[in-house]
Amino acid sequence: NFTISNNYIGGSSAICGGTPWTKTNAKYNNFTCIKLYVGSGTASNIQGNTIKNFSHSDASNAASTYWQGIYIQAGTVNIGTTTANTIGASTGTGSITYTSGSGSASAIDFLGIRLEGNSIIDVQNNVIGSITTDNLASTNRTNFTGIYILRSGTINISGNTIGSTTTANSIYANSLSTSSAQTLYGINNYSGSGSTIRTISGNTISNMTNANTGTLANSYTCGMRFSRTIGTKTVTNNTIRDLSTACGWNSAYYSPLTGISMEAYGTEAQTVTGNTIYNLTNNYSSTGTSVCGILFKGSTSPSNTLSGNFIYNLSCLTAGNDIRGLILYSSSEGGTTTCANNILSLGGVTPANIYGLYEHSGLGTHKLYFNTVYIGGTLSSGSTNSYSFYSAVYSATLPNTRNFRNNIFINARSNGVATGKHFAVYLAYTVNTNLTINYNDYFTSGTGGMLGYHTTGTYNSANDISTLVAWKTATGQDANSMNTNPLFTGAGGTTASDYKTTDRTIIAQTGTGITTDYAGITRSISYPTMGAYENDNPLPVSLSSFTSALNGRDVKLSWITSSEQNNSGFNIERKSITGDFAKIGFVNGKGTVNTPSSYSFEDKNLQTGKYQYRLKQIDNNGNFEFHNLNGTVEVGIPNKFDLSQNYPNPFNPTTKINFDLPADSKVTLVIYDVTGRQVSKLLNNELRTAGYYTMDFNGSSFASGIYFYRFIAESAGRQTVISKRMTLIK
Secondary structure, eight states, X not given: OOEEESOEEOSSBGGGBSSOEEEOTTSOOOEEEEEEEOOSSSOEEEESOEEXXXXXXXXXXXXXXXXXXEEEEESXXXXXXSSOOEEEOSSSSOSEEEEEOSOTTOSOOEEEEEEEEEEEXXXXXXXXXXXXXXXXXXXXXXXXXXXXXXXXXXXXXXXXXXXXXXXXXXXXXXXXXXXXXXXXXXXXXXXXXSSEEEEEESOEEEEEEEOOOOXXXXXXXXXXXXXXXXXXXXXXXXXXXXXXXXXXXOOSSOOXXXXXXXXXXXXXXXXXXXXXXXXXXXXXXXXXXXXXXXXXXXXXXXXXXXXXXEEEEEEESSTTOEEEEEEEEOOTTOOEEEEXXXXXXXOTTOOSEEEEEEEEEOSSEEEEESOEEEEOSEEOSSOOOEEEEEEEESOTTSOOEEEEESOEEEXXXXXXXXXXXXXXXXXXXXXXXXXXXXSOEEEEOSTTEEEEEEOOSSOOGGGEEOSHHHHHHHHSOOTTOBOOOOOBSSTTOSSGGGGOBOOTTOBOOSOSSOOBOTTSOBOOSSSOBSSSSOOOSOOSEEEEEEEEEEETTEEEEEEEEEEEEEEEEXXXXXXXXXXXXXXXXXXXXXXXXXXXXXXXXEEOSOOSEEEEEEEEEEETTSOEXXXXXXXXXXXXXXXXXXXXXXXXXXXXXXXXXXXXXXXXXXXXXXXXXXXXXXXXXXXXXXXXXXXXXXXXXXXXXXXXXXXXXXXXXXXXTEEEXXXXXXXXXX
16 A cells, blocks of 8 residues: 655656756666565555656676666556656657666666566556667667566556657667667566466557667567467557567568567467557568568467457568568467458558468467458569468468458559569468368459469469469369459558448358457348448348249249349349359349339259259449358159140240159150151150150241150150140241
């Protein structure tokens, strides 16, 4: 129950005024402004304190030294929950400068707020900004962390501002650090043990710059990093923007510049939702580096969640580097992660390789539902590629499960004088075991655009796939996927609503468990929209029922609409189990009506087999959507020998003759004139399997008059004979 409030620490005069509180580099020292080591009963409070106007330098040394604003070594504490604490300033630069000694062994140097112990702590509304760090030796590192978490217990960090919302380089790690890895974190949660619950919400991390120009591994600049942590973490509704570095290292999925990096261990669920990340720039001048919006590795929990995040405007300075919007990966630990309703918009003139949504599977399950990925801009030089969706297998020996449905993957990127390839979907494997991919929209529109790629090993342009039909054939998947421009309201824009689709025909599959969209709008129960945003425009046609009835070899389709808008009509399409859909008829629509309308169509004289039906509803402006009949229609074999009346009758000059065989038979079908003279033999004792048959008769060479046709079927030693009359009129 200690309270430390409304104090001013720093400066040479009252209220942190005057010249900076200065410590020279004659010696090296640890320095802490406020430290609590208290009990876990009644919470202690740190409220409304101001810490600024410092110039602190340390002598050259091999030991670890640090500068700390607020340090909680142990205890239950509220920090800024009623009145914000300020460390530095919300505007300007250099309110606090810290120059560490040249020793490279120092692992952590400047900490705005440091949290340790095992109890409850609440950190809200604090400001950490206008801070510059450096090192006496420019080749060595001086690390910065705004809020550092190394504790168990229950922690809430919300509404804090790290950096400035208005001033560039508010947090500036000035050392070039070419000989030691320099890190710059807004919030860093490293390791930790015991039962932990952490909520990180509503924080803003902005205008942080790492001047590091080295190529050393683990030289991170990161808005929020959760590394090798256990416990439940919920990271939601944070804004991370305007971060930069010039670091030149890279790995398969780790990047030196990342908005949010979540690498969890243990069994507790991890949640990263509703965060906005933009304007991340890596200025490294050579190849071999990258930038990433979100890196997510869930725990072994069956309910990790990565959803509703908006990432845009990530860039690398040099061709051959990598931009990765969102990386979802798992290794041998397993677990299940649902990645849904995320919006990624990347591109511009950056010459780097671009990966929108990068999925990297190991042991476990990845579910990718209702994501929207847009790659735009123009590649002005080089031959780098871009991928709206890229999926790479971690290990062929691990039973990873992947389920990709209801996503919009758009690559509108185009070549100027460059020669890159720009893919909507890229599967870096050919084995489809435990893979479900369907009901997605793949669309490319620029020069160099390519719908997909599906193979293993080194890229070979011979394996490029340019059409949806070829893609379905190559993968054996995506039966219901589309190749349609979703008509975003503002493609390439910087607000999430720019990626609402105005095309209501890209209907998603139900049953994924995703009931709301990016904005929290309830999705349609029957006809949800692909992509992160649910299209709230009414369906052109609201179909309330679609049924079939079988009568012998005839199928009657019936459907009812509850309302119609601008409805031209319905193509009726049919396919056999092994075939493709083909149009078999058209029924006119009612235009625009708000009352129920009933329709029907008869598909007659089908052969024995299984069939699927769908309606292609077409608007007057040419837009369309499909409605599938649930299940299949099976036309069986007849239950008796039969010969139908020819149709048409009378005829001129052609007609059709149907007959039914309940068993395999030898069949003869003969035409006679009125005198009994045989004039044609359509079948001559030919073997036919059980089923329904139709024969065509052309009477163009015969005179008008009465004719007879006789059907003879022999099966199992028995003979069936049936004759009927027909009339030819010319």
